[in-house]
Amino acid sequence: xxxxxxxxxxxxxxxxxxxxKEKTIKGKTIRYVGxxxxxxxxxxxxxxxxxxxxxxxxxxAAYREAEDLIxxxxxxxxxxxxxxxxxxxxxxxxxxxxxxxxYVDGDTPSKPYSDILKRILVDKAYYRDLxxxxxxRISEVAYRKSMxxxxxxxxxxxxxxxxxxxxxxxLLMQTSEITPLALQKxxxxxxxxxxxxxxxxxxxxxxxxxxxGPVYRDVYHKYREYGYNPIEEGHLSYENxxxxxxxxxxxxxxxxxxxxxxxxxxxNMTHSEEPWRVAxxxxxxxxxxxxxxxxxxxxxxxxxxxxxxxMLNFTDIKDYxxxxxxxxxx
Ligand SMILES: [Zn+2]
Numbered sequence: 001x002x003x004x005x006x007x008x009x010x011x012x013x014x015x016x017x018x019x020x021k022e023k024t025i026k027g028k029t030i031r032y033v034g035x036x037x038x039x040x041x042x043x044x045x046x047x048x049x050x051x052x053x054x055x056x057x058x059x060x061a062a063y064r065e066a067e068d069l070i071x072x073x074x075x076x077x078x079x080x081x082x083x084x085x086x087x088x089x090x091x092x093x094x095x096x097x098x099x100x101x102x103y104v105d106g107d108t109p110s111k112p113y114s115d116i117l118k119r120i121l122v123d124k125a126y127y128r129d130l131x132x133x134x135x136x137r138i139s140e141v142a143y144r145k146s147m148x149x150x151x152x153x154x155x156x157x158x159x160x161x162x163x164x165x166x167x168x169x170x171l172l173m174q175t176s177e178i179t180p181l182a183l184q185k186x187x188x189x190x191x192x193x194x195x196x197x198x199x200x201x202x203x204x205x206x207x208x209x210x211x212x213g214p215v216y217r218d219v220y221h222k223y224r225e226y227g228y229n230p231i232e233e234g235h236l237s238y239e240n241x242x243x244x245x246x247x248x249x250x251x252x253x254x255x256x257x258x259x260x261x262x263x264x265x266x267x268n269m270t271h272s273e274e275p276w277r278v279a280x281x282x283x284x285x286x287x288x289x290x291x292x293x294x295x296x297x298x299x300x301x302x303x304x305x306x307x308x309x310x311m312l313n314f315t316d317i318k319d320y321x322x323x324x325x326x327x328x329x330x
Contacts, residue, residue, distance in 0.1 A: 003037060005046045007044045008039060016036070017037075019033070019035065020034075021034040031062065034059070064108065066288050069109060070114045070121075074117070079100075079104075084142065084146040088142040128147075131143065131147060161242055163203050164218070164219065167202065169236060171186055171255065175259055179229065180226050180227075181263030183223070185269070190251055191203055193254065196306040208292055209279035209293050213276060214270055249314060257317050265329075272328060279293045305320055
C-alpha cells in the first residue's frame with residue numbers, strides 16, 4: 001500500500017494500525033474502533049483517503065448505536081423485504097419525499113423517525129396497515145407491488161417461521177417467567193451447543209456482542225418493551241413451530257441447566273466466554289457495540305467445551321453450567 005507522506009515528501013509504503021478513537025458529537029463522546037496509517041520510512045502518521053472514509057463509517061455506526069438509531073443496512077432490508085421504493089415509503093409515512101433517499105445516502109435519521117423504521121422492519125402487520133391506509137399517496141403500481149411482497153412474507157412466515165422465531169416461541173412456552181435478557185442468553189447457548197452436538201447451527205441469524213452479552217437483534221426489538229420484566233405473550237401454541245425433535249430436546253436441556261439462573265447471572269456467564277470477549281476486543285466495559293459474534297468463534301468455543309467436558313449427550317451440559325457458575329460466584 002502506498003500513500004503520500006508529507007514528511008518524506010514522497011509516495012511511501014505505509015502500515016495500518018487499529019486504534020481506539022473517540023469524537024464528541026452534540027456533547028456526547030462517541031467511542032469507536034478506527035484505523036491509522038503510518039509511513040514505513042519515517043513512522044509518522046499519514047493521510048489516506050480510504051482510511052478516513054473507513055473511520056467516518058465506523059464513527060457513524062458507533063453514533064447510531066449510541067443513540068439507538070436504525071442501521072443503514074436495516075433501512076435497505078426494509079426496502080427489499082416490502083419491495084417498496086425510497087420515495088413511495090417516504091410518502092406512505094407522510095415524510096418529505098426525499099427523506100428515505102437521504103437516509104440511504106448516509107444521513108442520520110432523528111430518533112422518532114428511526115423508531116418507526118425499526119418497527120416497520122420487524123412488524124409486518126404494522127407495515128401492512130400503513131400501506132393500506134395510505135395507499136392513495138402512492139401509485140397503484142407501487143401499492144400492488146409492495147402488497148404482493150408483504151403478503152408473500154405473511155404466507156411463508158405463517159407456515160414456516162424461522163428457526164430463531166420458533167426457538168423463541170418454544171422457550172416462551174416452556175418457561176413460566178423469562179425476561180428478554182435471559183431469553184437472549186438461552187438462544188445463544190442453544191446456538192452453541194447445537195453446533196457442538198450436531199455440527200450445524202440452529203439459527204442462520206448472527207448475534208451481536210452487546211454490552212449485556214450476546215443479542216439477536218430482531219428478538220431484542222420484538223420484546224424490548226418488557227425491559228427487565230418477564231415477557232408475557234398471550235395465545236401461543238405449539239402449532240407452526242419449525243424445530244426438529246432433537247432441537248426441542250436440546251432447548252429443554254438448555255432451560256433445565258441455564259433457565260434456573262437470572263438474566264444477570266447468564267449475562268455474566270456469557271461475558272466470561274471467549275466468543276463475546278473476542279468480538280468486543282478493544283471496547284471498554286459497557287460500551288455499545290453491534291459487532292457480530294462470528295459463527296466460527298461460537299463453533300470453536302463450544303466444540304472445545306464439548307470435548308473438555310467429554311459430553312456425550314445433552315444431560316452432560318449441566319457439568320459445564322455448574323462449573324461456569326462456581327467460577328463466577330464461588
Ligand atoms: Zn514519511
